[in-house]
Amino acid sequence: MLGQTTSSLAPMLRKLELWVTLSDSDREALLALPYVLKSIESHRYIARDGVKVDHSCLLLSGFAYRQKMVATGERQILSIHMQGDLVDLQNSLLKVADHNVQALTPCDLAFIPREAIRQIAFERPAVGEALWLDTLVDGSIFREWIANVGRRDARTRLAHLLCEFALRLEAAGLGEHTGYELPMTQEQLADCTGLTPVHVDRTLMALGRDGLITRTGRSVSIQNWKALALAGDFQSAYLHMRDDQVRMD
Amino acid sequence: MLGQTTSSLAPMLRKLELWVTLSDSDREALLALPYVLKSIESHRYIARDGVKVDHSCLLLSGFAYRQKMVATGERQILSIHMQGDLVDLQNSLLKVADHNVQALTPCDLAFIPREAIRQIAFERPAVGEALWLDTLVDGSIFREWIANVGRRDARTRLAHLLCEFALRLEAAGLGEHTGYELPMTQEQLADCTGLTPVHVDRTLMALGRDGLITRTGRSVSIQNWKALALAGDFQSAYLHMRDDQVRMD
DNA sequence: CGCCCATTTGACAGCTTTCAAATCGCGTGG
DNA sequence: CCACGCGATTTGAAAGCTGTCAAATGGGCG
Numbered sequence A, B: 001m002l003g004q005t006t007s008s009l010a011p012m013l014r015k016l017e018l019w020v021t022l023s024d025s026d027r028e029a030l031l032a033l034p035y036v037l038k039s040i041e042s043h044r045y046i047a048r049d050g051v052k053v054d055h056s057c058l059l060l061s062g063f064a065y066r067q068k069m070v071a072t073g074e075r076q077i078l079s080i081h082m083q084g085d086l087v088d089l090q091n092s093l094l095k096v097a098d099h100n101v102q103a104l105t106p107c108d109l110a111f112i113p114r115e116a117i118r119q120i121a122f123e124r125p126a127v128g129e130a131l132w133l134d135t136l137v138d139g140s141i142f143r144e145w146i147a148n149v150g151r152r153d154a155r156t157r158l159a160h161l162l163c164e165f166a167l168r169l170e171a172a173g174l175g176e177h178t179g180y181e182l183p184m185t186q187e188q189l190a191d192c193t194g195l196t197p198v199h200v201d202r203t204l205m206a207l208g209r210d211g212l213i214t215r216t217g218r219s220v221s222i223q224n225w226k227a228l229a230l231a232g233d234f235q236s237a238y239l240h241m242r243d244d245q246v247r248m249d
Numbered sequence C: 001c002g003c004c005c006a007t008t009t010g011a012c013a014g015c016t017t018t019c020a021a022a023t024c025g026c027g028t029g030g
Numbered sequence D: 001c002c003a004c005g006c007g008a009t010t011t012g013a014a015a016g017c018t019g020t021c022a023a024a025t026g027g028g029c030g
Helices: A008-016 A024-031 A090-092 A114-121 A125-151 A152-172 A187-195 A199-208 A227-232 B012-015 B024-031 B089-094 B114-123 B125-149 B152-170 B186-194 B197-209 B225-230
Strands: A035-042 A044-046 A056-062 A064-069 A077-079 A100-103 A107-113 A179-181 A213-216 A219-222 B036-040 B045-047 B057-063 B064-069 B075-081 B099-105 B109-111 B180-182 B213-218 B221-222
Touching: A008 A056, A008 A125, A008 B152, A024 A125, A035 A090, A035 B186, A056 A090, A056 A114, A064 B089, A064 B125, A077 A125, A077 A187, A077 B089, A090 A114, A090 A125, A090 B125, A107 A114, A114 A125, A125 A152, A125 B064, A125 B075, A125 B114, A152 A179, A152 A187, A152 A199, A152 A227, A187 B213, A213 B024, A219 B213, A219 B221, B012 B024, B012 B109, B012 B125, B024 B125, B036 B221, B057 B089, B057 B114, B057 B186, B064 B186, B075 B125, B075 B186, B089 B114, B089 B125, B099 B180, B109 B114, B114 B125, B125 B186, B152 B180, B152 B197, B186 B197, B197 B213, B197 B221
Parallel strands: none
Antiparallel strands: A035 A107, A044 A100, A056 A107, A064 A077, A064 A100, A179 A219, A213 A219, B036 B109, B045 B099, B057 B109, B064 B075, B064 B099, B180 B221, B213 B221
């Protein structure tokens, strides 16, 4: 269960190396972090609002999301996570979770003790910076989502979300910006965008009628990237990706 | 201009010591950070979306906010900042700003070079952790705002915002949770909540009629904290304050 | 083949926006 | 001390985007 010669933590490396260059020794130290593997089913909770957290959780495969419940019982999804994402670094460092983390699909997870993370972060500046930047980029995406739900209409919100997924999935090697498997129901899209499932459906149909996207089941193909990005008021800078990851024609 | 015996950076200490305990030596090192003072007027930009940033900006007095513009020209305010807040740590560490930072009132600022911040963060683990936690708490507030604009109605959104201000102002020593000077116009409140100024006005009037708040000019007094917190679906955990800062009766 | 959940569609209601205009607050200048 | 000017606040009436409620359709799986 404790990865030595063949650590399962490799997906984390690729993510962190998006932000900084790591030395071989840093890489080895990261791969040598202690962890416990666990597989969970869709819909299961990975962390619960208000509960103490002492492990960070690395997503090895599958998709997960963070969400908050409001007084009316409605749910707001705060972010979507995929392979290589540290889905619970924030909750772990802050000790008590301020939101829920839930599996969107069946997930393979690696739980890493908080103290091991803190230790490596402060002993190895490059690793520390990478982890910090990772949480800062998460923060940047949160800011964009505030603007998305706060000031854009339904069509723009959804187009924006589809663009974000396209680029992040492509960067994670899980799809192309011209099309990908979207693992979410319309209800979950609604919870991402602050809309209702019914209106999400109507809006997606309209995007289809306008020739911006095509859907068959859960797969989305983007007919016209430029048009969709325009419709979604989408500018990728907030994802803080390297130029070679966002250049597209 | 370079603070030595009497550094102007003291407001930052109090903020950081909300998250961790610092040694005397850490405190001295923080106060010895190089900085440049600057005063700016209301509405002036402190950082601009898309522009390179190489200094972090500490707010010594006054209020500031972060905002993004969307394609229609509408503005979404992302967060409000006050005395002691590092308003531009995120932009600075990410190198290129992904949002604008603007003065809400006349402000006194201290600009600290990014490299000095990075250095102290990695040389002094307690300082590093405090700075990291500071950005993580910012992130927690962003998440709450996503839920606020995404899934709450106008009345709840505004009540929530007023509660957040109350606690943060009180923690910063700038007001009481029973009442405070709100430095924002209704238009700015609208930009925080994703509403229109007209609807903000109607909603505030309704909160007044219902006996939850009283307003005279810019000063807000909270008649009934419990009722306002209930109306605003406000639970302070996301602010990650210490217990003694949020206990109120 | 049948069940169950997700998607799609329709009709209608409602919260919020829009557009205008009136009123208020307050610093400035006479 | 009071009139003036300008931005902020307040109010009204009407339109619109999105939500609600229900029901029909579709798709995947045992």
